[in-house]
Amino acid sequence: MTRIAGDSRADANAAAVLRTVLTHGPVARSGIARICGLSPAAVSRQATGLLAGGLLRELPDPPGAGTGTAGRPLVPLDLNTGAVSGPVAAGLHIGVPASTFSLVDLRGAILARRRLPHADLHPDTLLPALASRLGAFLAEFANGRPLLGLGAALGGWVRPHDGVVVRHAALGWHDVPLAAELADRLRLAVRVDNHARAVAHAEMLFGRPEARSSLVHLFIGNVVDAAFGIEGTVHQGPGAAAGDVAHLPVPGSRTPCPCGRTGCLQAAASDTALGAEAVRRGIVPEPSVPLLVDAAATGDPRADRLLRERARAVGRAAALLLDVFNPAVMVVSELSSVLHEGYLEEIRQAAATQEGRIVSPHAGPAVLPVAAAAVLLDPLFRAPTHLN
Numbered sequence: 001m002t003r004i005a006g007d008s009r010a011d012a013n014a015a016a017v018l019r020t021v022l023t024h025g026p027v028a029r030s031g032i033a034r035i036c037g038l039s040p041a042a043v044s045r046q047a048t049g050l051l052a053g054g055l056l057r058e059l060p061d062p063p064g065a066g067t068g069t070a071g072r073p074l075v076p077l078d079l080n081t082g083a084v085s086g087p088v089a090a091g092l093h094i095g096v097p098a099s100t101f102s103l104v105d106l107r108g109a110i111l112a113r114r115r116l117p118h119a120d121l122h123p124d125t126l127l128p129a130l131a132s133r134l135g136a137f138l139a140e141f142a143n144g145r146p147l148l149g150l151g152a153a154l155g156g157w158v159r160p161h162d163g164v165v166v167r168h169a170a171l172g173w174h175d176v177p178l179a180a181e182l183a184d185r186l187r188l189a190v191r192v193d194n195h196a197r198a199v200a201h202a203e204m205l206f207g208r209p210e211a212r213s214s215l216v217h218l219f220i221g222n223v224v225d226a227a228f229g230i231e232g233t234v235h236q237g238p239g240a241a242a243g244d245v246a247h248l249p250v251p252g253s254r255t256p257c258p259c260g261r262t263g264c265l266q267a268a269a270s271d272t273a274l275g276a277e278a279v280r281r282g283i284v285p286e287p288s289v290p291l292l293v294d295a296a297a298t299g300d301p302r303a304d305r306l307l308r309e310r311a312r313a314v315g316r317a318a319a320l321l322l323d324v325f326n327p328a329v330m331v332v333s334e335l336s337s338v339l340h341e342g343y344l345e346e347i348r349q350a351a352a353t354q355e356g357r358i359v360s361p362h363a364g365p366a367v368l369p370v371a372a373a374a375v376l377l378d379p380l381f382r383a384p385t386h387l388n
Contacts, residue, residue, distance in 0.1 A: 010046070013038055014384045017046040018055060018079075022107070022205070022381065026059050026076035047077060054080055054087055054146055055106065055384060079106040087146040089380075090138055090188070091372030092130065093195065094154035096170045096222040099130055101137045102369035106377070108206035112141035113369050123172035131185035138186075149189030150182060151375030153198035153368065155223030159240045160375075163192040166239075170222055170272075193375045195219060196243050196333075199367060200227040200234045202374035203331050205381060207362035210328040216321050218245070220314055220334040222271045228325055251316045269313045271335075278306055293336050307336045311343045315350025315358075322353060330358045333367055 016036045021027060024035055033043045050056040057080040080086045088111060091102035102113040116133050118126055138147065156168030163179020165171075183190040193201075196219040203211040214230045226245045228235045235242050246266035253263035255273070267273055275287030283302045284291040295303035314334055322330060330353075337344035338360045348358050361367035 011383050011385045013042050014046045014050060015382050017043055018050060018384050019381050021056060021077055021079055023209075026078040028074050028076055030074070032077070050384060051077075053384065054085060055380075056080055057082060057085070081105045081107055081109070084145065087148050088142065089148045089373040089376045090134070090142075090150040091369050091375075092134060092150060092152040092182075093368040093372040094130065094152065094171070095368075096155075100369050100372070101134050102373055103138075103141050104370060104373035104377070108202065108363070108370050108374070108377070110366055110369055112137075113366075126171065127176070127178070127181055128185070131182055134182075135186055147188065148380065149191070149376050150186065151198070151373045151377065152178060152182060152190065152192045153195040153372040153375050154178075154192075155195055155219075155221065155225060157241055157244070158192060158194040160191065160193045160197075160236065161240070163190065165192070166241075168223075189376070191375050191379065194225065194227070194240075194243060195223075195368065195371060196225040196227040197234045197236070198371035198375050199331065199333055199361060200229045201378040202367070202371040203362060204229055204232055204234075205374055205378060206370070207331070208329060208359065211331070214325070214327040215329050215331055216325050216327045217331045217333065218314070218318055218321060220269055220271070220310075220332070224266045224270050226321065228327070230327075245317070245321075248317050248320060250313045251320075253313055253316075265313075265317045269310050269317070274306070274310055278303070281306065289335055293339060296336070297340070307343055308346050310334075311337060311346035312350040315347040318347060318358060319351040319353070322351060322357070329356075331361055332358055333361055338364055338367065 017032055020032050020036045029043050029047055033040045056077050059076040059078055086105055088103050088105055091104055093100045097119045098115050098117040100113060100115050103111040105111060114137050121129055157166040159166055165173045165176040165178050167174055179190045179192045196217055200217040203215060212232050217227045219225050224246050225243045227243050247259055247264040250263045250265055250268045253268040255268040256262050257264035257267035271289045275289055278284045278292045279287050283295055292303050296307050318330060332347060337347055344360055351358060363370040
């Protein structure tokens with residue numbers, strides 16, 4: 001894609017225009033100036049560059065609209081999501097039993113996705129397999145549209161600045177240069193982040209407006225972690241190690257943890273723990289949370305009871321995070337509550353918070369494919385001229 005040249009102030013202005021269109025578009029140049037506080041001349045300059053770079057498009061003139069003043073202020077601008085010219089971001093969520101590939105447009109809409117189970121792959125062969133299958137996926141579905149690059153998200157300790165997976169115990173990865181390896185194999189710009197932070201970025205970009213003020217995201221899967229964002233920025237902490245809540249205490253839980261304590265969130269509420277407990281109780285034949293959720297949906301009271309037990313444990317842990325951070329909104333990514341409102345309500349009740357304070361991700365079951373692409377799209381919306 002054509003890139004826009006400019007200094008840091010111009011880049012900040014371009015970002016202001018792009019994010020205004022993301023939030024309010026389609027919107028005319030005059031409206032952009034009014035909303036973001038830039039001068040009409042500055043908006044016109046940045047809009048011209050963003051149009052040339054393929055990130056914005058002009059919509060047809062509304063009925064009865066004239067050319068107006070310089071810069072055609074009455075012509076609506078929108079993000080370029082056109083089926084031919086609209087740029088797309090590739091997403092890769094690397095899970096424990098399976099990974100997901102996605103193609104996402106500038107508004108976070110999923111255009112294509114595919115799941116790759118890999119529970120039987122050795123840690124040393126997983127990365128080459130992912131790169132090979134992802135390359136084939138992109139060749140099949142990108143359809144010649146401008147490809148901005150790849151965003152990859154996974155659990156564990158991830159350093160975004162150099163794209164290194166410092167530690168992911170469940171995958172057996174330590175100090176894996178994931179971004180560099182994927183970039184070399186796919187010949188794409190690649191950005192990598194922890195999946196809890198990735199979801200937080202996606203919520204700030206595409207989700208509820210209050211999330212841009214402040215949010216806490218709590219991720220409950222095989223890996224349990226969290227992220228905190230304020231004023232559009234997600235906190236990373238020294239070494240990008242922020243968000244490890246595996247040993248956050250769950251009030252009332254006596255579940256033993258390998259760390260030697262009891263009641264740790266990972267041991268009490270992770271998918272690994274829940275699946276094992278579901279097998280122990282004879283609810284499902286294998287330790288699978290999707291199977292457990294399906295069993296509850298078909299009327300198995302034992303499955304429903306176990307899912308509600310977890311929801312209450314998650315809610316009690318969420319209450320601690322709400323007390324500490326007091327965010328405008330808390331987003332909880334947990335399979336049963338994403339799929340069924342009743343389990344989300346169970347979390348809210350256990351957290352003793354008002355309705356609407358704790359919510360599911362805006363993308364619903366597609367949360368992780370969108371979040372992976374948001375790892376790439378978030379820096380684009382912050383600095384449209386410097387994505388590389």
